[in-house]
Amino acid sequence: MKTNRREWLKTGLGTAASGAVLAAAGAALAPAPLAAQLPSSRNARLGGLLSQLGQQAFWKSPEIRLLRRTSHGHTAPQVARALELGYEAYLEEQLNPQRIDDTACDSYIAATYRDLLAMTPRQAMTIADSGSPYFQLIRPLGRMTVERAMLSERTLFERMVEFWSDHFHVPIDGAYSLKLFHDQRVIRPKALGKVSDLINASMRSSAMLWYLDQVWNTKWGINENYARELMELHTVGWDGGYTQSDVRELARVLTGWSVDGQGIFQYKAELHDFEAKTVFGMNFPARTAGTGAAGMDEGIAFAAMLANHPATKRFIAAKLLRWFVRPDPTEAQIGAVVTAYTRSGGDIKAILRAVLSLENIMRAPAKLKRPMHLMVSALRTTGARAVPVADVRRDFDGLYFPLEAMGHRVGGWPTPDGYPDRAEFWAGMIIDRWNNVNTVLQVANTASGWTIVDLDPFLATPTVEGVVDAIRSRLFGGEMSADLDAELRAWLTAGLTRSRVLDALHLATMAPEFQFY
Amino acid sequence: MNHPRDDVACDEYRHVSRRRFLELGSIGAASVALPSWLPSVQFAESEDGVRDVLVSVFLRGGADGLTLVAPYADPTYYALRPTLAIPRPDSSSPNRGLALGTFFMLPRTMAPLMAPYLSGELLAVHACGQSATKSRSHFEAERYLEQGKPEDYTIQSGWLARHLATSAPMSATAPMRATSITYGMPRTLAGAPKSLPVPRPASFGVTTPSTAALQRLYNGAWTPMRDSAIDGLATVTLLNRLDFNGYRPANGATYRNDNLGQALRAIATMIKGDIGLEAAHVDANGWDTHANQGSIGGVLADNMTEFASALGAFWQDIMQGPSNSRVTLIATTEFGRNARENGSVGTDHGRASVMFLMGKAIAGGQVITQWPGLEREQLEDGQDLKVTIDMRDVLAEVVQNRLNNRNLSAIFPDYTPRFRGVTK
Numbered sequence: 001m002k003t004n005r006r007e008w009l010k011t012g013l014g015t016a017a018s019g020a021v022l023a024a025a026g027a028a029l030a031p032a033p034l035a036a037q038l039p040s041s042r043n044a045r046l047g048g049l050l051s052q053l054g055q056q057a058f059w060k061s062p063e064i065r066l067l068r069r070t071s072h073g074h075t076a077p078q079v080a081r082a083l084e085l086g087y088e089a090y091l092e093e094q095l096n097p098q099r100i101d102d103t104a105c106d107s108y109i110a111a112t113y114r115d116l117l118a119m120t121p122r123q124a125m126t127i128a129d130s131g132s133p134y135f136q137l138i139r140p141l142g143r144m145t146v147e148r149a150m151l152s153e154r155t156l157f158e159r160m161v162e163f164w165s166d167h168f169h170v171p172i173d174g175a176y177s178l179k180l181f182h183d184q185r186v187i188r189p190k191a192l193g194k195v196s197d198l199i200n201a202s203m204r205s206s207a208m209l210w211y212l213d214q215v216w217n218t219k220w221g222i223n224e225n226y227a228r229e230l231m232e233l234h235t236v237g238w239d240g241g242y243t244q245s246d247v248r249e250l251a252r253v254l255t256g257w258s259v260d261g262q263g264i265f266q267y268k269a270e271l272h273d274f275e276a277k278t279v280f281g282m283n284f285p286a287r288t289a290g291t292g293a294a295g296m297d298e299g300i301a302f303a304a305m306l307a308n309h310p311a312t313k314r315f316i317a318a319k320l321l322r323w324f325v326r327p328d329p330t331e332a333q334i335g336a337v338v339t340a341y342t343r344s345g346g347d348i349k350a351i352l353r354a355v356l357s358l359e360n361i362m363r364a365p366a367k368l369k370r371p372m373h374l375m376v377s378a379l380r381t382t383g384a385r386a387v388p389v390a391d392v393r394r395d396f397d398g399l400y401f402p403l404e405a406m407g408h409r410v411g412g413w414p415t416p417d418g419y420p421d422r423a424e425f426w427a428g429m430i431i432d433r434w435n436n437v438n439t440v441l442q443v444a445n446t447a448s449g450w451t452i453v454d455l456d457p458f459l460a461t462p463t464v465e466g467v468v469d470a471i472r473s474r475l476f477g478g479e480m481s482a483d484l485d486a487e488l489r490a491w492l493t494a495g496l497t498r499s500r501v502l503d504a505l506h507l508a509t510m511a512p513e514f515q516f517y
Numbered sequence: 518m519n520h521p522r523d524d525v526a527c528d529e530y531r532h533v534s535r536r537r538f539l540e541l542g543s544i545g546a547a548s549v550a551l552p553s554w555l556p557s558v559q560f561a562e563s564e565d566g567v568r569d570v571l572v573s574v575f576l577r578g579g580a581d582g583l584t585l586v587a588p589y590a591d592p593t594y595y596a597l598r599p600t601l602a603i604p605r606p607d608s609s610s611p612n613r614g615l616a617l618g619t620f621f622m623l624p625r626t627m628a629p630l631m632a633p634y635l636s637g638e639l640l641a642v643h644a645c646g647q648s649a650t651k652s653r654s655h656f657e658a659e660r661y662l663e664q665g666k667p668e669d670y671t672i673q674s675g676w677l678a679r680h681l682a683t684s685a686p687m688s689a690t691a692p693m694r695a696t697s698i699t700y701g702m703p704r705t706l707a708g709a710p711k712s713l714p715v716p717r718p719a720s721f722g723v724t725t726p727s728t729a730a731l732q733r734l735y736n737g738a739w740t741p742m743r744d745s746a747i748d749g750l751a752t753v754t755l756l757n758r759l760d761f762n763g764y765r766p767a768n769g770a771t772y773r774n775d776n777l778g779q780a781l782r783a784i785a786t787m788i789k790g791d792i793g794l795e796a797a798h799v800d801a802n803g804w805d806t807h808a809n810q811g812s813i814g815g816v817l818a819d820n821m822t823e824f825a826s827a828l829g830a831f832w833q834d835i836m837q838g839p840s841n842s843r844v845t846l847i848a849t850t851e852f853g854r855n856a857r858e859n860g861s862v863g864t865d866h867g868r869a870s871v872m873f874l875m876g877k878a879i880a881g882g883q884v885i886t887q888w889p890g891l892e893r894e895q896l897e898d899g900q901d902l903k904v905t906i907d908m909r910d911v912l913a914e915v916v917q918n919r920l921n922n923r924n925l926s927a928i929f930p931d932y933t934p935r936f937r938g939v940t941k
Contacts, residue, residue, distance in 0.1 A: 213807045213861065221860010225807050228866075232654050244653060244898070407700025407716070414802050415577070417656050425701045429714060430745045431723055431753060432700075434731070438724050483737045487730045503726035510725060511734050512742050 064477035068517040071155030073377025094156035105151040121263025128177035142410035160191040166418030172411030178207035195346035196307035204265040219273035227251035235306040237315035249279035366516035368423040371408035402436035569919040572846040578805030580850040582870030590620040593891035626821040629829025637882035646869040646904035653866035658851035663704035674708030683924040691793025692751030698780035718783040719761035770833035777827040808861035845876035868901035
């Protein structure tokens with residue numbers, strides 16, 4: 001049942017619930033309170049928090065909430081656009097990124113990363129073999145990813161690229177530096193397509209097949225690594241009902257899925273095990289060994305089954321709900337998303353319409369930004385821009401290194417499960433968050449400066465009131481806590497110099513509500 | 518990041534005693550209310566020096582116990598590992614192992630562990646693992662071990678966190694009871710009161726226009742963030758009083774300039790600094806050796822070198838001589854690897870592995886095991902070293918005997934541990 005916006009606001013949840021919403025966010029934070037482990041004590045705790053929270057009600061506007069959820073921070077034009085279009089129309093626009101003009105971002109990326117984007121897998125492998133892929137592959141790809149998130153108007157698309165990059169995780173260092181092609185040919189083209197297409201593409205991703213040792217999995221020597229992760233991490237999930245024997249049998253099904261010398265997917269029938277297999281309820285009878293694509297149909301059939309498996313639908317639905325909505329999605333929420341999955345045949349746009357429903361977003365507790373999200377949102381909301389420094393391209397190096405220091409470098413997670421999407425994992429780093437969010441707002445007149453915040457929009461009305469309003473509007477979409485309001489006023493009342501305005505921006509990005517979205 | 522070499526450290530190490538710290542004053546910290554779901558507990562004693570500081574090292578990826586502590590007297594070992602086996606200690610190979618007795622040996626790359634072993638302060642527990650889960654997934658197995666209860670996805674906290682939550686602070690005013698030299702808190706310490714990941718202890722500080730404004734902002738309604746922020750600011754003040762770069766290890770110990778070596782050096786600094794630290798965690802990554810394992814020269818050998826030299830230096834620095842530091846170190850891994858090497862000169866995920874314990878009060882100088890054997894019918898599912906000792910047996914014994922906490926049912930829910938004599 002759909003609720004339209006007016007009815008929604010009439011229920012009064014727009015105000016009361018957002019208190020609960022923040023409380024719920026609090027309960028999920030680290031150090032994760034032990035009390036938050038049992039539903040009953042958790043609810044008691046929420047009640048207690050709610051009374052403490054009083055009337056702090058954040059982000060009452062559905063459009064602003066949606067915008068915060070579906071971007072790495074909002075820009076002033078985006079806020080205007082979302083309010084102009086309204087919730088559904090804005091969501092629909094973001095679900096169809098080709099309708100959004102992104103020329104500025106695309107041309108910047110194309111010009112800045114010409115060499116990287118022109119590279120072939122073979123060239124990348126040669127560089128990786130030379131033992132120094134860092135400057136030619138790893139750092140440029142990391143920076144390009146962050147800069148796209150920072151500059152793009154297709155913000156929901158970029159959030160989905162981030163989601164699938166964690167879901168089908170391949171590390172940036174390793175796998176012969178083929179992540180570039182995983183990113184360009186698997187994740188980005190299919191991030192809003194069909195789930196089954198993504199699974200199929202990931203099974204043909206040379207980076208993935210190298211990373212998870214699938215290239216070593218042959219009829220002479222089984223390597224289970226990829227078979228296990230294909231089920232555990234990519235489709236049915238850890239509790240999807242498969243057994244150790246299924247893992248082994250699936251590894252046999254996948255023998256022959258490999259990579260050629262050019263770093264491109266190649267099925268090699270000569271490596272395939274043509275004996276009988278039974279895996280996860282599917283029987284593959286013994287066959288005569290063949291050539292060409294013989295035997296590849298087994299993996300294809302199994303992948304199709306996986307994409308349609310109830311456990312896969314549930315796993316991906318719950319994970320997307322955690323990504324966009326709440327850490328503990330309800331059965332009803334999961335059920336609605338699974339239904340959308342089934343009806344649309346796994347169309348990601350249809351799935352996202354269910355995930356990002358007005359009800360879900362209005363009930364969503366505030367969520368802690370992960371470090372990359374925090375840093376990019378500081379740049380997007382303040383309108384910071386890179387400043388080329390004579391003969392050294394420093395553009396956003398300042399973002400690359402802090403992310404490395406905060407353990408959220410692009411593709412830097414060491415295991416196949418991708419970066420955690422759990423607040424308790426990231427929340428303990430408050431010190432680093434404070435320090436690094438400052439780093440990106442440095443004025444570029446020092447040896448270590450990287451970016452410039454254009455302070456003029458914040459000083460358009462050069463009064464204390466005017467600056468505080470500008471910060472409220474640009475950093476928080478028009479809704480900010482009374483505490484922060486008071487601190488900013490106190491800070492600016494002592495003098496309205498440019499450096500104090502910059503300090504006020506620092507303080508605002510260090511404030512509790514900037515840590516959340 | 519450049520680490521000074523210990524042997525050329527020039528600054529006199531500034532020892533900050535707890536008493537001195539109290540005189541200097543800390544920013545104050547909220548007390549931790551006991552969670553309601555825990556069974557009623559008796560607080561452990563909190564007099565000085567009653568409990569050990571616990572150092573937890575996690576070998577992530579599933580370390581190959583059959584290489585780390587190899588059973589040279591089990592002939593099947595050489596049949597299962599034609600290319601990966603460590604040569605016998607009595608062979609003439611330059612890569613021959615170092616005998617730990619008549620059955621097990623250490624690879625030569627683990628030589629720094631011989632001294633603590635021969636001093637009776639390093640213990641290995643073999644064929645040890647998780648008896649209640651057969652999961653071969655890194656993430657599940659790590660999670661189950663770290664949370665202290667397998668096959669349960671509702672638990673969000675770590676076993677070590679629950680030890681801290683059920684014991685009074687050793688020092689009531691310390692802002693940081695536990696730390697992890699990692700980016701982000703590991704599950705072992707998830708939910709621990711007054712704990713903070715400090716990935717780079719030597720450069721721990723806050724840049725802000727106004728610390729006071731920051732404290733006021735976080736004193737508001739963002740409760741969990743508030744505790745994290747307030748304790749964080751106090752910890753910054755505290756760690757800035759320690760001179761990590763100028764730290765000089767005792768007894769001529771030298772920490773190598775690698776991740777684990779530098780992490781243990783920082784932990785040693787904090788222990789000697791007497792700042793009220795009760796537990797410290799560090800991860801060692803890269804033990805997932807599916808292909809080209811390199812037991813003798815290669816990835817695994819390099820990992821073992823880093824591991825053994827870090828532990829060796831820590832033992833020399835902290836556990837030797839007149840030092841009265843009460844410290845126990847535990848090294849665990851989520852599971853072992855297949856007994857048989859695979860088709861790509863590596864090993865796939867298996868079951869039992871080996872655990873190490875180090876400390877003055879550890880019953881070291883031996884390998885405690887109920888060796889299950891390596892013949893096909895002795896292996897679990899015909900492929901893996903059987904788990905004959907549950908890791909929780911070992912952890913629980915340390916918690917009760919060295920950390921003085923008897924609330925084992927809260928720390929290891931629904932499990933009755935069998936002590937194996939790992940402490941003296």
